[in-house]
Amino acid sequence: MTILRSPAGIPDATVARLPLYLRALDELAASGTDVCSSEHLATAAGVNSAIVRKDLSHLGSYGTRGVGYDVRFLAGHIATVVGQTQPWPVVIVGAGHLGSALAAYQGFGARGVKVAAVVDADPALVGTVVGGHEVRAIDALADVIAVGEVSLAIIATPPAAAQSVADALVAAGITSILNFAPTALRVPAEVDLRQVDVAAELQILGYHAHHRRQAEPAEEAVLS
Amino acid sequence: MTILRSPAGIPDATVARLPLYLRALDELAASGTDVCSSEHLATAAGVNSAIVRKDLSHLGSYGTRGVGYDVRFLAGHIATVVGQTQPWPVVIVGAGHLGSALAAYQGFGARGVKVAAVVDADPALVGTVVGGHEVRAIDALADVIAVGEVSLAIIATPPAAAQSVADALVAAGITSILNFAPTALRVPAEVDLRQVDVAAELQILGYHAHHRRQAEPAEEAVLS
Numbered sequence: 001m002t003i004l005r006s007p008a009g010i011p012d013a014t015v016a017r018l019p020l021y022l023r024a025l026d027e028l029a030a031s032g033t034d035v036c037s038s039e040h041l042a043t044a045a046g047v048n049s050a051i052v053r054k055d056l057s058h059l060g061s062y063g064t065r066g067v068g069y070d071v072r073f074l075a076g077h078i079a080t081v082v083g084q085t086q087p088w089p090v091v092i093v094g095a096g097h098l099g100s101a102l103a104a105y106q107g108f109g110a111r112g113v114k115v116a117a118v119v120d121a122d123p124a125l126v127g128t129v130v131g132g133h134e135v136r137a138i139d140a141l142a143d144v145i146a147v148g149e150v151s152l153a154i155i156a157t158p159p160a161a162a163q164s165v166a167d168a169l170v171a172a173g174i175t176s177i178l179n180f181a182p183t184a185l186r187v188p189a190e191v192d193l194r195q196v197d198v199a200a201e202l203q204i205l206g207y208h209a210h211h212r213r214q215a216e217p218a219e220e221a222v223l224s
Numbered sequence: 225m226t227i228l229r230s231p232a233g234i235p236d237a238t239v240a241r242l243p244l245y246l247r248a249l250d251e252l253a254a255s256g257t258d259v260c261s262s263e264h265l266a267t268a269a270g271v272n273s274a275i276v277r278k279d280l281s282h283l284g285s286y287g288t289r290g291v292g293y294d295v296r297f298l299a300g301h302i303a304t305v306v307g308q309t310q311p312w313p314v315v316i317v318g319a320g321h322l323g324s325a326l327a328a329y330q331g332f333g334a335r336g337v338k339v340a341a342v343v344d345a346d347p348a349l350v351g352t353v354v355g356g357h358e359v360r361a362i363d364a365l366a367d368v369i370a371v372g373e374v375s376l377a378i379i380a381t382p383p384a385a386a387q388s389v390a391d392a393l394v395a396a397g398i399t400s401i402l403n404f405a406p407t408a409l410r411v412p413a414e415v416d417l418r419q420v421d422v423a424a425e426l427q428i429l430g431y432h433a434h435h436r437r438q439a440e441p442a443e444e445a446v447l448s
Contacts, residue, residue, distance in 0.1 A: 015428055015431050015432075016424075016428050018427070018428075018431065019421065019423065019424035019427035019428060020408070020421070020424060022427070023406060023407070023421070023423075023424070024408065027407065043408070043410075044408060045408055046408030046409065046419070047408075081431075082427055082430065082431045082434070083430055083431055083433070083434025083435065084427060084430060088426065088430045088433075090426060096325075097324065097325035097328045097329070097355075098325040098329070100321065100325070101320075101321035101322045101324070101325040102422065104321045105321070105322070105422065105423075107383070107406050107423055108423055108426075111406075111423035111424075111426075111427060112423075112427065112430070113423055113426050113427070113430075131321075151433050152426060152429055152430065152433065154426075159331070175433055175436065176429035176430070176432065176433045177429075178422075178425050178426060178429060182247060182331050182335075183247070183251065184244070184248065184267070184268060184269055184270030184271075185270065186267075192429050192432045192433065194425050194428065194429055195270070196420055196422070196425060197243065197244070197247070198326065198329065198331075198402075198420070199243065199247075199329075199331055199332055199335035199336075199337055200240075200243035200244060200247070200335075201402050201418050201420060202312065202314060202332075202335075202337050202376060202378075202402060203242070203243035203246070203306055203308060203335060203336065203337070204239055204240050204242075204243060204418065205376055205400035205401075205402060205416050205418055206306065206307055206308060206312045206336070206337075206376065206400070207239050207242065207305075207306045207307055208239075208400065208416045209307070209312075209375050209376065209399055209400045209416065210306070210307025211307065212399065
């Protein structure tokens with residue numbers, strides 16, 4: 001196995017799949033698999049095998065022909081490329097149902113994410129414990145971020161509060177935001193913003209279900 | 225405004241943005257805006273305005289030049305294209321932290337999604353109430369799906385349980401799955417599968433943060 005290229009200039013679509021390869025390789029390693037083919041990795045990651053080979057070529061990491069990829073070596077290499085050699089602290093804003101679920105999420109640790117703090121604007125929630133974290137007041141945001149050297153934040157507030165929270169996060173030095181509030185946020189160009197809109201995901205599925213159903217003859221007609 | 229094309233054959237990338245336009249148009253309508261420009265809609269949806277114009281051209285829906293789009297008309301048209309003229313029932317499998325948060329999510333109703341049922345494999349959770357829904361046993365899955373005419377499901381189980389849940393959902397007639405369990409699922413080709421992997425979203429943000437930091441001189445060096 002040879003490392004031919006620096007990780008700079010990896011296409012965004014490849015970057016977005018690296019965590020899936022890492023997750024799949026960790027699963028393979030945990031199940032005792034030492035070497036895997038690109039087809040094997042593709043299945044474990046839920047990605048087409050031609051895409052796997054192309055993505056890994058961007059990392060400069062080629063498997064040994066006829067043997068495959070060394071699972072642990074490749075996992076370590078991807079972790080280094082992703083920058084996940086130490087856990088990233090993340091602050092969660094919003095201690096409602098979703099924020100609490102994220103604070104309690106057991107899967108973060110193994111994936112290089114560490115919840116540094118949970119904050120909320122609601123005085124009734126401040127001081128309660130969610131997922132092992134005492135909820136802090138939103139006024140403490142700047143402190144929490146500075147003390148914990150946090151650069152990632154999750155917004156899990158109602159949509160009406162999300163923009164002012166984003167502004168406060170940016171002012172406090174946050175450079176990467178994952179927004180779960182179903183509204184578009186405006187952030188400076190140097191801030192990375194990703195959005196998870198659960199209802200939109202369901203609507204996309206619904207669109208395909210709707211048009212599939214229109215394309216099919218009615219079941220009754222087929223049965224009768 | 226003229227409708228020039230049937231909604232068939234809309235590119236997937238456009239389909240994925242339709243819910244964002246719908247959400248933005250509903251926000252605009254709620255704030256009393258009757259007519260909007262593509263730039264205005266772009267800002268509200270968090271999308272580039274050239275992409276907005278191209279996407280809407282796929283719907284065959286062109287705004288009036290120099291006037292813009294009729295907000296309510298366009299919202300109604302997109303809702304029809306998406307197939308969201310009546311609420312889609314969805315079953316949530318997994319009544320843990322995340323499943324409970326989704327069951328309680330207030331934002332679904334306005335976006336055409338209705339939680340039909342919540343099921344869990346853990347006898348200790350069956351009979352408890354989450355988000356106003358009494359948790360049913362996983363054995364009731366096929367019944368719940370048949371009675372509620374459900375075709376959408378959310379998997380919010382631990383990763384180890386997700387594949388067998390997906391198999392059971394497919395066997396019970398589910399054709400669209402949104403998977404929150406951080407593992408790749410195998411489903412038949414005719415089943416639509418979308419994945420939300422929260423840790424992967426954070427890792428993608430972390431990748432960019434890591435490489436941005438490497439590209440910048442250390443802050444101390446600049447200050448000293």
